[in-house]
Amino acid sequence: MDTVRRRNEKIPQDIPRATTTGTMFFSLAMAEQKDSFPEALINYKEAREKVNGSVPFLHALSKVVALFSKPHSPV
Structure with a gap:
């Protein structure tokens, strides 16, 4: 966790981050507040x-990962 925290401190605060828990496409918590409902x-x-x-x-990526992550039997 200390390594992640140190690396995180080096990234500018306005740049989205991906974590080891999954991919982050966007963050509602970090989203800019809009002035009106239509804008939001x-x-x-x-x-x-x-x-x-x-x-x-x-979906395609998950199939590729599943294909390559299957344990291989010894020959």
Whole structure:
């Protein structure tokens, strides 16, 4: 944890981070607060499109990882 904390301190605060617990596409907690509901709705829809657009790629990646992570029997 100390290593992660030290590395995190070197990254500018406005840059999103990925952790060992998963991939971070965007952070609602770090999202810029919008002045109006219509602006916030547009921001939400854009983020949703990014996440939904990544699903096919993540599905394919999971198949590749599963293929290469299967234990091999000794020959």
